[in-house]
Amino acid sequence: DAGVTQSPTHLIKTRGQQVTLRCSPKSGHDTVSWYQQALGQGPQFIFQYYEEEERQRGNFPDRFSGHQFPNYSSELNVNALLLGDSALYLCASSYRVTEAFFGQGTRLTVV
Amino acid sequence: KNEVEQSPQNLTAQEGEFITINCSYSVGISALHWLQQHPGGGIVSLFMLSSGKKKHGRLIATINIQEKHSSLHITASHPRDSAVYICAPKKSSGDKLTFGTGTRLAVRP
Numbered sequence: 573d574a575g576v577t578q579s580p581t582h583l584i585k586t587r588g589q590q591v592t593l594r595c596s597p598k599s600g601h602d603t604v605s606w607y608q609q610a611l612g613q614g615p616q617f618i619f620q621y622y623e624e625e626e627r628q629r630g631n632f633p634d635r636f637s638g639h640q641f642p643n644y645s646s647e648l649n650v651n652a653l654l655l656g657d658s659a660l661y662l663c664a665s666s667y668r669v670t671e672a673f674f675g676q677g678t679r680l681t682v683v
Numbered sequence: 684k685n686e687v688e689q690s691p692q693n694l695t696a697q698e699g700e701f702i703t704i705n706c707s708y709s710v711g712i713s714a715l716h717w718l719q720q721h722p723g724g725g726i727v728s729l730f731m732l733s734s735g736k737k738k739h740g741r742l743i744a745t746i747n748i749q750e751k752h753s754s755l756h757i758t759a760s761h762p763r764d765s766a767v768y769i770c771a772p773k774k775s776s777g778d779k780l781t782f783g784t785g786t787r788l789a790v791r792p
Contacts, residue, residue, distance in 0.1 A: 605778075617780065630779070666778075671716070671731035
């Protein structure tokens with residue numbers, strides 16, 4: 573079992589561009605959550621997907637959007653990138669109320 | 684006041700020492716994760732517990748739901764335990780995790 577896999581691992585984008593990050597959940601998991609972790613800070617909840625719908629959302633602007641596919645994989649899209657969007661983006665998957673498993677993260681740098 | 688408070692924020696220990704990291708939270712929770720994050724970012728879930736105590740190798744986690752407090756203990760600490768340890772309760776009202784500020788642990792040989 574590959575666990576939670578995220579791609580790409582590192583990414584550099586220019587301010588104003590758009591970015592798509594991808595997450596494949598652990599086998600058997602149906603819920604995917606996305607978190608943003610700025611340097612030196614704890615992760616902040618962005619949103620959670622279950623049954624291809626956004627179930628919960630944190631305090632992030634509409635520039636942050638996502639999608640979940642029928643195979644439970646998920647994408648995080650960020651439009652009109654700002655320098656402040658530079659962070660580690662973490663994906664976590666779970667099945668119902670079971671333990672969450674985290675991916676290695678995607679480090680996004682906006683220049 | 685943060686919903687989740689961890690102490691200490693930074694901890695330096697000598698190899699072999701017994702280590703305790705504390706977590707207090709102010710919201711109703713259904714479960715609590717203890718997570719480990721190494722430099723470079725990847726997070727590993729060490730425990731998820733909703734009551735009592737769990738043990739895995741040299742790691743022990745306890746939780747007291749009434750007192751809204753959890754502890755992570757590391758016995759016979761080793762330099763490879765050096766990491767940031769994060770307490771992350773799962774609120775009763777939803778499924779998302781709320782993260783503590785983390786405890787940065789350095790174990791010296």
